Amino acid sequence: xxxxxxxxxxxxxxxxxxxxxxxxxxxxxxxxxxxxxxxxxxxxxxxxxxxxxxxxxxxxxxxxxxxxxxxxxxxxxxxxxxxxxxxxxxxxxxxxxxxxxxxxxxxxxxxxxxxxxxxxxxxxxxxxxxxxxxxxxxxxxxxxxxxxxxxxxxxxxxxxxxxxxxxxxxxxxxxxxxxxxxxxxxxxxxxxxxxxxxxxxxxxxxxx
Numbered sequence: 168x169x170x171x172x173x174x175x176x177x178x179x180x181x182x183x184x185x186x187x188x189x190x191x192x193x194x195x196x197x198x199x200x201x202x203x204x205x206x207x208x209x210x211x212x213x214x215x216x217x218x219x220x221x222x223x224x225x226x227x228x229x230x231x232x233x234x235x236x237x238x239x240x241x242x243x244x245x246x247x248x249x250x251x252x253x254x255x256x257x258x259x260x261x262x263x264x265x266x267x268x269x270x271x272x273x274x275x276x277x278x279x280x281x282x283x284x285x286x287x288x289x290x291x292x293x294x295x296x297x298x299x300x301x302x303x304x305x306x307x308x309x310x311x312x313x314x315x316x317x318x319x320x321x322x323x324x325x326x327x328x329x330x331x332x333x334x335x336x337x338x339x340x341x342x343x344x345x346x347x348x349x350x351x352x353x354x355x356x357x358x359x360x361x362x363x364x365x366x367x368x369x370x371x372x373x374x375x
Contacts, residue, residue, distance in 0.1 A: 170308075170316045171284050175220055182284070195232040195242060202238060209244040214251055224249060257366055264356045267363040269349065272340035273297075274332040276368035284316060288329035291322065296331045297345060334364035 177184035195201050195209070209230050215222040226249045230242035248256060260267060268278045275290060277283075282294055282305055295302040306322050309315050317325045335341065340363075343349050 168312050169314045170312070173284055173318070180284075182280070192232050195230075196234070196238075196240075202240065204239045205241070207232075207240065207242040209242060211244065211246055212248055213246050214248055214253070214256070216252060221249075226250070253367065257362060261360045261362075264360050266353055266356050267366075269337075269340040269343040271363035271365040272334070272337045273344055274334035274364045276332070276365045288326045289332045291326045292329045292331040293333045295326065296333050297341070332365070336364065 171182040172179040174180050177188075191209070195207060201207050207230075209232075213221045213224055215224065224246060226247075227243060227245050230244040232240070233242040234240045257267075259265075266272075270278045274293060277290075279285075281298070282291070282301070286294070291302075302322075305316070309321055315321045319325075333341075339353075343353070
């Protein structure tokens with residue numbers, strides 16, 4: 168009955184461990200086509216520049232769901248962009264005219280859980296602006312739990328008068344975020360490719 172802690176310890180920051188990694192592990196270990204007698208490659212997009220913790224990651228390693236003797240399941244993890252800079256990543260998308268995720272185009276500098284515990288005041292101000300009902304529910308959760316998302320103050324105090332991160336120059340991105348619609352034809356940019364509003368704003372509010 169508490170929010171995840173803002174820490175690198177996944178036993179206390181249980182959102183990453185239980186709601187992301189454990190789910191993927193369970194699928195890999197139990198899905199019929201990946202359970203036994205198979206070779207699996209897990210591809211993920213971490214970059215060393217995102218955090219001190221990620222700076223120590225290997226590009227390739229045996230994945231924790233590997234079970235070569237018991238289930239004859241060989242699982243490797245590959246991080247193909249581990250040594251890329253943020254600019255490198257955008258240049259790949261630009262080269263292939265891939266449309267950046269709507270949250271980047273709408274001004275967010277990261278794409279994670281919508282109300283991630285690591286969000287900065289301006290990111291939460293953006294949530295308050297675009298999703299007022301969800302923001303109010305989060306405020307209510309603090310009262311119900313008797314425990315604040317930030318360990319020093321409640322959500323309203325944390326956000327304060329921070330300027331919202333929301334960029335209104337891309338109506339399609341805002342519409343996509345609000346409705347949840349992102350169609351197949353939206354995957355590629357039809358005209359000129361532009362850097363999204365959230366690009367190059369640093370890793371502030373990013374992974375620990």
